[in-house]
Amino acid sequence: MGSFPYPRNGILKIDYEFILLFKKQGSPPKPLKENKERSAMTKEEWNTYFSGHWNFAGVKQNGHLAMFPEELPARLIKMFAFYGDTVLDPFLGSGTTSLAARNVGRNSVGYEINEEYIPKINEKLNVYQKDLSGNQYIFLTDNVKSDVNEEIDKLPYIFRDPHKFDKKIDPKKLKFGSKIDKNSKEREEYYSVKEIINSELLRLNNDSVIRLIGVKEKKVNNMEAIQYLMDQLKGQKVFLKFDNEKYDEDNNLLCYIYLKNKTFINAHLQVISK
Ligand SMILES: C[S@@+](CC[C@H](N)C(=O)[O-])C[C@H]1O[C@@H](n2cnc3c(N)ncnc32)[C@H](O)[C@@H]1O
The missing domain is CATH 2.40.50.90 (OB fold (Dihydrolipoamide Acetyltransferase, E2P))
Known part of the structure; x- marks a missing residue:
């Protein structure tokens, strides 16, 4: 709070974040008719989700340092994925995206580099427990120790920088x-x-x-x-x-x-x- 309650050194609270939306080109797979119907948002949801400002509380950082509230992925998933689709979170953390996906009827896959979060993910999603349809989450551990540079060479979209922009002086x-x-x-x-x-x-x-x-x-x-x-x-x-x-x-x-x-x-x- 800086010099609270006096001027001049109060500290501005940055209590907002931006969400960047990117769309993939091409034709996405068509949803089943019934899944499409189950994905319809109410008018109220639509108006809230598609407004430029969202307002909801953060979440207590318990067991992971940077969790977002379930409401955040839940809204995005309902806006951009049909019922039954699969959502990918490349930075799973404590598993909030998967939790939100499950609660709104979507499947999910998540990557998490830090094994220490497995117990937290497990607790949040109750991963070893089958749901009513007999479905269950599984952890796959990737132990492949490959040469990163070799793997990068195989990629079809390697960024080359003939102008050496990264070496130029900071403007x-x-x-x-x-x-x-x-x-x-x-x-x-x-x-x-x-x-x-x-x-x-x-x-x-x-x-x-x-x-x-x-x-x-x-x-x-x-x-x-x-x-x-x-x-x-x-x-x-x-x-x-x-x-x-x-x-x-x-x-x-x-x-x-x-x-x-x-x-x-x-x-x-x-x-x-x-
Ligand atoms: C900001 S946290 C995500 C928190 C998550 N949204 C939640 O609510 O719990 C980002 C996570 O990405 C993980 N991470 C960072 N680099 C990664 C990588 N290359 N592959 C997979 N996970 C990664 C970090 O370990 C961290 O748990």
Whole structure:
């Protein structure tokens, strides 16, 4: 509650979650007529379920850390599965989805990676007890120890990333172009240089590595170039400008770098390296 009951440090209660709905393309199997009829929702259910906001209490976290209330899967199952269909929960936890499925007349399959939850699932679903129709849940334990990479290679939809998006600099760390301040004047974003890797590559205070556009390391005057960078950049604030091409083949950001007093470092280095 933070500073309750006084301002200014009260803590906002995030007491809602989003439910994301995804639909599979294609033609689903047709339900039996009688199953379709048994799946009809009342008008009240329909209006409640298909409204944009749901309001019900959470559930006491007893025996599992992240259980949802039965009402949550029960509603979704009634909205999207016919009576007699089979519902899959890939993250079964304590088994709430299966419980809800059973209580609204649907079958279910669940995966749970953590064996420790078996007693909790057992308790919630009373798995070893046959129901009135003689049906019973079963646990199947997967002991296959396969090579994950080999299995991934067999998949038909492997994600390839020719642009190496995951290696690109976090766009929140670095913004391209300049910001406009309230007086409509251009304002630069300032950084400092944490490390001079060589005369072409610098590490900034936000840990991104930048490559200086137009600068080529040459053995003969390399020391002079590095000395120049040390003298100029030590303890200084710098700002960056970018070209159309933003990254080199190693995903280093391609930059022009300037001191706060507008000294253009790349240009001076080019002169030294000639
Ligand atoms: C948020 S809990 C689900 C809780 C569940 N809705 C309930 O009400 O009990 C997510 C569960 O997914 C399981 N899990 C995580 N990764 C998994 C995986 N790769 N395969 C199967 N289960 C996994 C976790 O062990 C955890 O029990």
